[in-house]
Amino acid sequence: MMILVVGAGVVGLAVGRALGLRGHEVIVAEAEGGIGTGVSSRNSEVIHAGMYYPTGSSRARHCVEGRRRLYAFCESHGVPHARIGKLIVAATEPEGAKIAAIHRQGVENGVEGLTLIDGAQARALEPNLACTAALLSAETGIVDSHALMLALQGDIEDAGGALAFGTRIDRLDRQGAGWLARFGDDAIAVDAVVNTASFGAQVLARATEGYPPGRVPRLVLAKGNYFGCTGRPAFTRLIYPAPVEGGLGIHLTLDLGGRMRFGPDVEWIEAPGYEVDPARGALFYAAIRRYWPGLPDGALVPDYAGIRPKLSGPGEGAADFCVEGPAEHGLPGLVHLFGIESPGLTSSLSLAEDVADRLGA
Numbered sequence: 001m002m003i004l005v006v007g008a009g010v011v012g013l014a015v016g017r018a019l020g021l022r023g024h025e026v027i028v029a030e031a032e033g034g035i036g037t038g039v040s041s042r043n044s045e046v047i048h049a050g051m052y053y054p055t056g057s058s059r060a061r062h063c064v065e066g067r068r069r070l071y072a073f074c075e076s077h078g079v080p081h082a083r084i085g086k087l088i089v090a091a092t093e094p095e096g097a098k099i100a101a102i103h104r105q106g107v108e109n110g111v112e113g114l115t116l117i118d119g120a121q122a123r124a125l126e127p128n129l130a131c132t133a134a135l136l137s138a139e140t141g142i143v144d145s146h147a148l149m150l151a152l153q154g155d156i157e158d159a160g161g162a163l164a165f166g167t168r169i170d171r172l173d174r175q176g177a178g179w180l181a182r183f184g185d186d187a188i189a190v191d192a193v194v195n196t197a198s199f200g201a202q203v204l205a206r207a208t209e210g211y212p213p214g215r216v217p218r219l220v221l222a223k224g225n226y227f228g229c230t231g232r233p234a235f236t237r238l239i240y241p242a243p244v245e246g247g248l249g250i251h252l253t254l255d256l257g258g259r260m261r262f263g264p265d266v267e268w269i270e271a272p273g274y275e276v277d278p279a280r281g282a283l284f285y286a287a288i289r290r291y292w293p294g295l296p297d298g299a300l301v302p303d304y305a306g307i308r309p310k311l312s313g314p315g316e317g318a319a320d321f322c323v324e325g326p327a328e329h330g331l332p333g334l335v336h337l338f339g340i341e342s343p344g345l346t347s348s349l350s351l352a353e354d355v356a357d358r359l360g361a
Contacts, residue, residue, distance in 0.1 A: 001191035001333075001361060004029060004181050006169045006204060009040035010145065010348045011340055012196035013152035018352035019194075020159030022361055027190070028156065029183070031168035031200070036149045039198050040345065042274070042306030044226075044253045044264070047071070047081065047141040048343040051106025051114060052243065058321040060109045063343040066350035067139065073349060074143060077151040080256050083141040085113075086238035087122055089131035091290045095242040096133045102243075103135050113138030128234045130293050140238060144256055145345060169197075172208040178333055192333035192359050198309050198340065199272070205336050215329055217322055217338050220310040222247070224264020225276045227284050228303040231296070233258045239291055245314070248342075250287040261303055262288055268314055269307070276302035311339035323351070325358030335359060 001024045005016045008030035016028040032038070047070055050063035074081040090096040099116070106114045115136045117125075122134035153163065171182040178191045195204050205216045224247065233254060241249035247266045254260060262284055281300050288295050311319035322338040329336075335355050344351075 001025070002027070003192045003194065003359070003361065004169070004179070004188065004190040005194045005196060007196040007198055007200070008035045008153075008163060008165075009038055009196065009198055010036060010149055010152070010345050011337065011351055012194075013149055013156065014348040014352035015194050015196055015355050016161055017152050017155045017159070018349075018356045019359075019361055020156050020161040022356055024361055026156060026159070026161035027188070028161065028163045029167040029169050029181070030163060030165050033165050035153055035163070036146060039306065039309065039341070040145060040149065042304060043145065043342070043345060044251075045142050045145045045255065046238065046253060046346075047083075047143050048346040049106065049111045049113070049137045049139040050109050050343070050346075051102050051111045051135075051137065052248070053105070053109065055105065055108040058323065059343065059347070062321065062347035062350040062354070064110055066343070066347035069349035070143070070346060071141070073151070074148070079147045079151050080144040081141055082256060083139065084237055084254065085136065085138045086140040086240055087126065087129070087131075088135040088137070088240045088242065089122065089129065089291050090133045090242060091131060093132070098242045099133060099135045106137075111137070111139065126235050126237060126239070128292055128294055129239065130291055142238070142254060142256060143345075169204060170207060172204065172334070174209050192361070193335075194355055194359070195334075195336040196340070199307075201309070201336060201338050205338075208334070208336075210331055211329060211334070211336070215324060217311045217319075220313040221269045221272065222308045222310050223267040223269045223273070223305055224308060225267060225280055225305045226261050226263030226303040227276070227281060227300040229260040229262060230299050230301065233260050234292065234294070235260070241287065241291060250284055252288070252292070262300065263303070264306060272307055274305045274307070276305050278302050308341040309339060310341055321347070321351070323354065323358070325355070327358065333359065
């Protein structure tokens with residue numbers, strides 16, 4: 001089959017790779033001039049273990065399986081990564097109950113390497129930490145996301161696939177048993193289409209002939225701001241607070257060079273914008289000092305922001321990944337993916353196999 005994948009973020013590239021390795025002719029169309037310029041370039045670069053998500057949900061299943069696949073892929077392809085672990089910390093008794101529940105959830109999800117420890121044990125691991133209890137996740141790690149995407153692109157091209165940059169797919173029309181994908185004044189006939197367009201996924205779904213409008217979920221934008229931190233790293237592991245509405249709280253991540261950065265927060269927005277307001281630093285200092293009271297004044301500097309394509313808004317429970325294949329909507333050779341946010345990077349290789357299976361490819 002000739003299959004068109006729309007969007008060259010980490011999920012689109014993973015899907016293109018999976019289909020190419022199964023022997024299909026693959027074209028990945030990307031509206032921008034390179035891979036991973038959107039959501040995939042503006043995240044924490046964390047490899048999540050999979051303990052936060054309801055058992056049986058797509059997030060839980062794909063995060064756990066995707067994490068295992070991702071570590072193996074990074075090893076086999078020389079992608080820089082490190083399994084450095086993380087601590088989810090509690091500052092109060094209610095937060096202690098919350099992380100205990102996360103531990104139970106993780107065990108149910110089949111997550112390896114989870115250990116509940118008390119505050120003294122946590123401080124023995126990280127002397128600058130303040131907490132009453134913590135959940136240690138040994139399987140959490142970090143990855144060079146751009147190197148990961150380059151490796152995925154390489155596998156697509158090695159399998160005979162191609163990437164078409166500067167190609168925005170405007171409409172999908174039925175053509176016989178396949179699809180006619182329109183871009184500008186041109187079009188290409190393909191046997192199947194996978195929509196991994198992230199922010200543009202709902203727009204393309206509404207421009208898909210025969211796709212029921214009622215199946216298109218709303219798009220909610222949540223901006224996550226990050227602040228960098230000057231000075232030497234104070235921690236050797238990732239440090240997460242108990243989760244908050246809309247996200248996992250303002251947490252400490254480390255890049256592969258050891259630099260500390262904090263975020264993301266949750267800022268509900270109506271339109272995309274990537275500027276980080278320095279005034280938000282006050283919120284960051286207050287949140288961070290709950291688990292790192294020694295954070296010096298003036299140490300935080302605005303860094304970057306990302307935007308998550310969420311399916312749920314303020315006051316609502318977190319929505320699951322939404323993957324719509326022929327079994328859901330009745331149209332052959334078509335898969336739409338909506339709301340692929342965190343842990344989308346970790347889940348990408350598992351999601352890719354699921355998409356290929358849904359196409360019968």
